[in-house]
Amino acid sequence: MIISIASGKGGTGKTTVATNLALSVPHARILDCDVEEPNAHIFLKPEIKEKVPVFIPVPKIDKERCNGCGRCKEVCVYNALAVLKNDVLVFSELCHGCGACAYFCPQKAITEVNKEIGVIETGNSRTSWGGDLEFIHGKLNIGQAMSPPLIRAVKKYIDPAGVNIIDAPPGTSCPVIESVKGSDFCILVTEPTPFGLNDLILAVEVLRKLTIPFGVVINRSDLGDRKTDDYCRKENIAVLMRIPFEKEIAAAYSRGMTIVEVLPHYRERFQAMFEMIRDGKKK
Amino acid sequence: MSVKQIVVISGKGGTGKTVITASFAALAENKVMADCDVDAADLHLLLDPRIEERHDFKSGVTAVIHKDKCTQCGLCRTLCRFDAIGDDLTIDPVSCEGCAFCSFACPSKAIEMKENTAGEWFSSQTRFGPMIHAKLGIAQENSGKLVSLVRKKAKEKAEHIGADWVIIDGSPGIGCPVIASLSGVDCALVVTEPTLSGLHDASRVIDMARHFQIPVFLVVNKYDLNIEMTGKIEEYCRKEKVPFIGKIGFDKTVVEAMVRGKTVIEYSDGEITQRMEDIWSRLQKEVSYGKG
Numbered sequence: 001m002i003i004s005i006a007s008g009k010g011g012t013g014k015t016t017v018a019t020n021l022a023l024s025v026p027h028a029r030i031l032d033c034d035v036e037e038p039n040a041h042i043f044l045k046p047e048i049k050e051k052v053p054v055f056i057p058v059p060k061i062d063k064e065r066c067n068g069c070g071r072c073k074e075v076c077v078y079n080a081l082a083v084l085k086n087d088v089l090v091f092s093e094l095c096h097g098c099g100a101c102a103y104f105c106p107q108k109a110i111t112e113v114n115k116e117i118g119v120i121e122t123g124n125s126r127t128s129w130g131g132d133l134e135f136i137h138g139k140l141n142i143g144q145a146m147s148p149p150l151i152r153a154v155k156k157y158i159d160p161a162g163v164n165i166i167d168a169p170p171g172t173s174c175p176v177i178e179s180v181k182g183s184d185f186c187i188l189v190t191e192p193t194p195f196g197l198n199d200l201i202l203a204v205e206v207l208r209k210l211t212i213p214f215g216v217v218i219n220r221s222d223l224g225d226r227k228t229d230d231y232c233r234k235e236n237i238a239v240l241m242r243i244p245f246e247k248e249i250a251a252a253y254s255r256g257m258t259i260v261e262v263l264p265h266y267r268e269r270f271q272a273m274f275e276m277i278r279d280g281k282k283k
Numbered sequence: 284m285s286v287k288q289i290v291v292i293s294g295k296g297g298t299g300k301t302v303i304t305a306s307f308a309a310l311a312e313n314k315v316m317a318d319c320d321v322d323a324a325d326l327h328l329l330l331d332p333r334i335e336e337r338h339d340f341k342s343g344v345t346a347v348i349h350k351d352k353c354t355q356c357g358l359c360r361t362l363c364r365f366d367a368i369g370d371d372l373t374i375d376p377v378s379c380e381g382c383a384f385c386s387f388a389c390p391s392k393a394i395e396m397k398e399n400t401a402g403e404w405f406s407s408q409t410r411f412g413p414m415i416h417a418k419l420g421i422a423q424e425n426s427g428k429l430v431s432l433v434r435k436k437a438k439e440k441a442e443h444i445g446a447d448w449v450i451i452d453g454s455p456g457i458g459c460p461v462i463a464s465l466s467g468v469d470c471a472l473v474v475t476e477p478t479l480s481g482l483h484d485a486s487r488v489i490d491m492a493r494h495f496q497i498p499v500f501l502v503v504n505k506y507d508l509n510i511e512m513t514g515k516i517e518e519y520c521r522k523e524k525v526p527f528i529g530k531i532g533f534d535k536t537v538v539e540a541m542v543r544g545k546t547v548i549e550y551s552d553g554e555i556t557q558r559m560e561d562i563w564s565r566l567q568k569e570v571s572y573g574k575g
Contacts, residue, residue, distance in 0.1 A: 010455040012296075103362065143495070171454065181377065
């Protein structure tokens with residue numbers, strides 16, 4: 001089973017929900033797909049056992065063979081190749097790694113070489129009640145623009161037989177879609193403010209388009225106004241859980257601690273939410 | 284003077300970028316506002332723009348297979364690296380990267396690349412002056428290109444009306460839309476919060492800004508939620524030589540003002556307004572003197 005956690009607006013508590021849920025479900029694994037700014041490790045403190053670099057293939061031109069015909073440039077829709085008189089320049093940061101240039105080059109002058117875009121780290125987190133949590137995250141290299149290939153690589157670690165919790169990045173564009181695609185269920189975390197609601201509505205539209213079932217967690221549920229509740233009722237969206245603003249939670253968060261560490265009764269609440277999602281899926 | 288561009292970014296989401304950007308809208312004179320958080324835009328909720336011009340944003344292409352021409356050879360499926368072509372040789376438009384490899388390679392010319400309407404951009408007026416903003420289409424890509432377009436239009440507008448500033452609300456993260464919102468600006472203001480995640484993400488976005496040789500300044504929002512962590516962030520700034528130009532206390536009026544669709548400057552005469560004024564005046568000086 002794959003449960004992803006997304007939000008539209010940033011800073012609403014995705015990582016809080018993802019880490020606490022992962023700690024409350026036995027034998028889960030967490031995959032942090034917010035590869036631009038991964039944070040789950042701050043709270044789960046995993047012992048990293050393996051680091052694997054992730055590459056995308058980019059073209060390399062063999063100048064001996066290239067005759068400057070320009071076919072590669074014609075088939076590159078990303079403008080990652082510029083053909084000069086006797087040379088081809090490669091702008092690897094624009095390359096999506098589709099492979100068309102190498103395939104079509106009549107001189108066979110293009111080979112594909114690996115460019116590192118980030119790294120995947122895997123390991124284990126010990127939970128306070130002795131269980132083990134499998135931990136996987138991707139970290140985009142600074143200055144790299146394209147996160148989707150790295151997110152795809154993180155998702156290769158999904159265990160089809162187990163419970164997989166995916167922490168998605170904020171927003172509604174390609175990195176979010178890449179992260180939540182293929183989920184059995186998506187939890188949208190929001191806060192009851194105008195910003196939170198505006199971005200929740202955008203996220204709901206995305207999930208409906210992708211036909212992924214979803215529900216909402218309202219974080220800091222006692223701040224702001226009632227409009228988020230009204231919206232969910234009107235749209236028939238299940239509110240799975242409300243987390244009130246508590247000083248203890250905020251203080252723990254700021255120090256890199258989870259809710260279930262400081263308020264252990266929350267573990268039952270997260271378990272109940274998981275069971276609700278799982279049983280809902282069986283129906 | 285030429286137009287100066289300032290972008291507000293954070294790395295981590297939800298630290299207060301838009302609230303601070305909107306305060307600058309109320310404080311700065313003679314400026315154009317630009318919302319570059321195109322896939323979760325919020326600045327319009329505080330600035331209430333009246334849309335004067337509306338344009339489609341066409342970007343990227345998606346493959347469409349014409350079944351009548353298709354001979355089911357399956358070459359497209361073999362070549363596609365984005366798993367966008369299913370066993371039944373239909374295209375999943377969400378997975379399609381628009382690379383057109385399949386279309387170029389198809390021996391029976393059965394695959395057409397159709398242009399996407401990936402969103403809309405707007406030129407508007409607000410009670411604080413002009414604003415350029417956009418809305419990315421649902422589940423659309425190319426947000427970086429839409430950000431670049433908003434930047435370009437905002438700069439043109441500023442030059443046209445002789446504005447001094449373009450003030451840009453950025454998006455969270457360090458990837459393509461953030462890089463697009465940052466390239467060529469005069470400075471980036473990084474807004475963070477006193478948490479381990481806030482510091483971790485701010486340091487990554489600062490490294491990213493420096494990678495592109497953009498001067499950075501840092502502000503801690505809600506600093507009093509964890510004074511000790513604020514101290515650590517100040518220490519980080521000293522060590523990394525990042526100018527620390529202010530801290531803003533947690534203030535309930537931020538959400539109250541937001542609920543009423545106002546900036547905190549309009550809504551409150553308290554401490555927070557004073558802090559915002561200090562930060563804006565400091566930033567203004569740094570940018571003006573810093574570049575002569």
